[in-house]
Amino acid sequence: MPDTSPHSPEAITMEDWAGEMGERWLANLKGFESTIAPVGEALLTHAGYRPGERVLDIGFGGGATSLAIARAVAPGGEVLGIDISPDLVAATTRRAATEGVTNARFVCADAAHVIVPDAPYDRLCSRFGSMFFADPFGAFANLRKALKPGGRIDLAVWAPPRDNPWMSAAVALARRHIDLPASIPGAPGPFAFDDPAYLNAILTKAGFHAVNCVPITGLLPVGGPGSTPETALTFARNALSTGRVLLEYPDSVQQAVASELRELYAHHDRPGEGVMMGYAAWLVSARA
Numbered sequence: 171m172p173d174t175s176p177h178s179p180e181a182i183t184m185e186d187w188a189g190e191m192g193e194r195w196l197a198n199l200k201g202f203e204s205t206i207a208p209v210g211e212a213l214l215t216h217a218g219y220r221p222g223e224r225v226l227d228i229g230f231g232g233g234a235t236s237l238a239i240a241r242a243v244a245p246g247g248e249v250l251g252i253d254i255s256p257d258l259v260a261a262t263t264r265r266a267a268t269e270g271v272t273n274a275r276f277v278c279a280d281a282a283h284v285i286v287p288d289a290p291y292d293r294l295c296s297r298f299g300s301m302f303f304a305d306p307f308g309a310f311a312n313l314r315k316a317l318k319p320g321g322r323i324d325l326a327v328w329a330p331p332r333d334n335p336w337m338s339a340a341v342a343l344a345r346r347h348i349d350l351p352a353s354i355p356g357a358p359g360p361f362a363f364d365d366p367a368y369l370n371a372i373l374t375k376a377g378f379h380a381v382n383c384v385p386i387t388g389l390l391p392v393g394g395p396g397s398t399p400e401t402a403l404t405f406a407r408n409a410l411s412t413g414r415v416l417l418e419y420p421d422s423v424q425q426a427v428a429s430e431l432r433e434l435y436a437h438h439d440r441p442g443e444g445v446m447m448g449y450a451a452w453l454v455s456a457r458a
Contacts, residue, residue, distance in 0.1 A: 198408055219239050219293065223293055225250070226313070236251040249274040259277065284312070321457070346430070347426055385452060392405060393444070
């Protein structure tokens with residue numbers, strides 16, 4: 171489970187996403203999007219969007235999910251993406267124009283408190299964008315107001331760290347060299363909702379019903395399809411939060427962790443496929 175100390179690799183706050191983390195995601199967009207693409211595709215298949223539906227996408231990141239949904243709900247449907255990072259909003263707006271997607275628009279706002287324009291919507295989606303709320307109950311209660319009665323919410327959230335070695339292995343290696351505080355269950359971060367019972371309780375308290383959690387597992391290409399141990403290492407150092415924490419330590423420590431990570435990624439290298447490591451996530455749906 172995550173912890174929220176300043177030096178924790180899982181400690182990503184709302185303010186981080188409005189600034190540094192949003193910039194980091196944008197700078198490593200190709201690696202991020204292509205690494206987690208298998209989960210995004212599974213989420214879209216599970217959600218089954220149809221033409222004519224109006225959909226909110228919360229914490230849309232680089233916009234891959236938003237644009238895919240926009241294509242699925244055309245003609246007649248539309249997507250409103252909400253993200254707290256102004257950099258990601260601007261970049262995704264440009265991306266939509268470049269790709270010729272005209273039924274999606276993007277606004278910069280805190281989804282926990284936003285008053286959604288043109289509500290109510292039919293659907294709400296979030297691919298790994300819902301785990302960072304300081305007050306998850308309040309945030310989901312606010313978002314429920316933006317949905318029609320009976321409207322559906324679909325989320326992808328990470329299962330426990332032990333089932334996600336593509337992320338947790340880097341943390342485990344770093345712990346051999348630096349002190350990292352103990353985790354705090356349910357704290358904002360990538361693994362805030364790794365316990366489906368906890369998320370079920372939050373959604374139910376926020377006014378949702380018929381909560382359903384479906385587990386999915388598989389392999390992800392760390393750094394994207396075709397990655398090598400070296401490119402996976404570059405991705406981990408530049409994009410994952412562990413890399414950010416290590417920057418505060420001497421070069422000797424950074425190099426020691428890098429050497430061990432390189433060996434780890436070499437062990438999981440599949441030539442022609444990439445550095446393939448295990449992941450587990452929950453696909454969560456509920457009704458307003």
